[in-house]
Amino acid sequence: MLDIHLMFHRYRKFIFFLLAVYVLGWGFTEYQSVFLGLILGTAVSLYNLWVMVRKHDHFDKSMEQGRKVKSLGTASRMASAGLVVLICMKFPDYFHLVSAILGLMTIYIVIMIDYAIRYFRM
Template identity: 65%
Template sequence: MQDLSIAFTRYRKYIFYLLAIYVLGWGFTAYKSVFLGLILGTLGSLWILFTLARKNKQFTKAYEEGRTVRSLGTMSRMAVAGLAVLIVMEYPENFHLGSMIIGLMTAYFVIMIDFFFQKLHK
């Protein structure tokens, strides 16, 4: 469990670095809607990562106590994605849909890339 919480902390740190880069891109380039879409999607992805980490702790605790867990939060993760899409559809002049979708997948990309780097490091 300790290794997993360390990994989630590392993932959050990488995502915050990416968010800082996106904010700089929004501020200094002409692609404002693309970077706003990336920011919105990445914030949604970060929220999904937080809920995934919380549900993982709950699942581990329940397993150690011999209880069952009702859900791992799939519906709440889908709701975050749906909310992001609704925001983009409401303000299409400010947000780019494709970059928002890429932003929503940021946490999964970070997890996969970190996995490969950790395997190479060991």
């Protein structure tokens, strides 16, 4: 199995590429709220992945030392997703709610695409 940091580095490159496309879409189209929602959701999705990688490192160190492990940070990732929804509901003129939710799911789509690419290469 690949190291989680190598996978995080690959996923981060994909997400930054998507964010660049979203910024171009925000700047050059009339759908600014849609692209701003995608930017917000995707940025929080990348943050959630970073938190998960950090918690995974902590989990590994705790298991090696034989200590008890609390959690992998599900509550903090859910809270950040809730924050995205609250921001979208507070500023509906700037952020499109559905596109922000799609942005939150972006990392899972990137993971599935990366897995399919790696699976069919072998």
